[in-house]
Amino acid sequence: MNNMDNLFHPSLETALLKLDPEDGEQIMEYFKTHALLSREKALLQASVREQKKLLVENAKLKKDIEQLRTQLQDKQKRRTAKALFSQAPPPKNLSSASSTSANQRPSPAGATAAVPATSSSSSSSQEGREKQGRRRRGERKGARLTSDSVSLGAESQIDASRLDLRVGRILSVRRHSLAEAMIIQEVDLGENAPRTVVSKLGEKTHLDELQGSLAVLLCNVKASKMRGVVSQARLLCCSASDDSVELLAPPTGSVPGDRVTFLSFPGEPDRELQSKQRVWELLQPDLKVDSKGVANYKGCAFEVKGKGLCRAPSFTNCTIR
Known part of the structure; x- marks a missing residue:
């Protein structure tokens, strides 16, 4: 039997069936439905009472919160007023002002009594001006130190993004008249005029092979x-040894002026590398050619965007200089 069947005793249902065999079952169903509606009504009334109770509690909590907020605002106002009052300049001492005015009045002995007061006031004003000047010099010095520290922080980042590497085409080559190991090249870098570049490539370098070739230059x-x-x-x-040197080759399709960048080190290069910062000297040990012949800085390849990677023509696992 279900829960509704438990609401009525079995003898009641039997008695109804005996009294009215035709409509006894309908009457019994009516009683069961009425009992169920009565129970649901009672539950609904109980839930309404709980809801009203919760609404009252919420209203009380809201009122308490508003009171706490008002108290916090009052405390904040008092703190602000106290801070402003503490920062305000102290009022002038009335007694010192009256004594100063008294000193400025002519004494019976004559005007000689006013002279010390005048000298003391002028010396005090001079001391005040000196203090103000020292304070201003200190502020300027502090501002200068702050700007210097900011610039030093900006310069402390040393990575390959500070190098202005570009593709160039060697237009002409000749040996230096004063040094056989040095070679003078005129290089087209996509600018208005070619640049003169002096390189130490060694006496075994064939000049005919260099002329007209593309190279990577630090500009x-x-x-x-x-x-x-x-x-x-x-x-x-690329240098495998002092005698074995070859030019780092840009990717096929490169043209003079193409930038060589590093995917993991974005940013604009310095306008000019300062010798005192030794940026090139600090970066050069991490410029290498890997086992596949690809030039890289700390594992990040030299790349001409959209055209490919820079490589050593024949060397692997060597340094770049």
């Missing part, structure tokens, strides 16, 4: 004289 080095000839860029070479 933001400071121009410097090398045996009387000003060099305006640095030619990047």
Whole structure:
């Protein structure tokens, strides 16, 4: 039997069936339905009472929260007023002002009594001006130190993104008249005029092989004289030993002026590398050619976007200089 059947005793149902065999079952169903509706009504009334109770409690909590918020606002206002009052300049001492005015009045002995007061007031004003000047100099010094620290923080980041590496085409090649190991090249870097580059490639380098070839150059080095000839860029070479040197080759399809970048080190290069920062000297040990012949910095390849990677023509596992 279900729960509704438990509401009525079996003898009641039997008695109804005996009294009215035709409608006894319908009457019994009516009683069961009425009992179920009565129970649901009672449950609904109980839930309404609980809901009203919760509404009252919520209203009380809301009122308490508003009171706490008002108290916090009052405390904040008092703190602000106290801070402003503590920062305000102290009022002038009335007694000192009256004494100063008394000193400024002519004494019976004559005007000589007013002279010390005038000298003391002028000395105090001079001391005040000196203190103010020292304070301003301190502020300027602090601002200068802050700007210097910011610039030092910006310069402390040293990675390959600071190198302005570009593809260039060697237009002409000749040996340096004062040094057989040095070679002078005129290189097209996609600018208005070619740059003169002095490189130390060794006496065994064949000049005919260099002319007309593409190379990778460091373009933001400071121009410097090398045996009387000003060099305006640095030619990047792969070096297996002092005698074995070959140019780092850009990817096929590169043209003069193409930038060489590093995917893991984005950013714009320095306008000019400062010699005192030794950026190139610090980065050069991490510029290498891997086992596949690809040039990289800390595992990140030299890349000309959209055209490919820079490689050593024949060397592997060697340094770049």
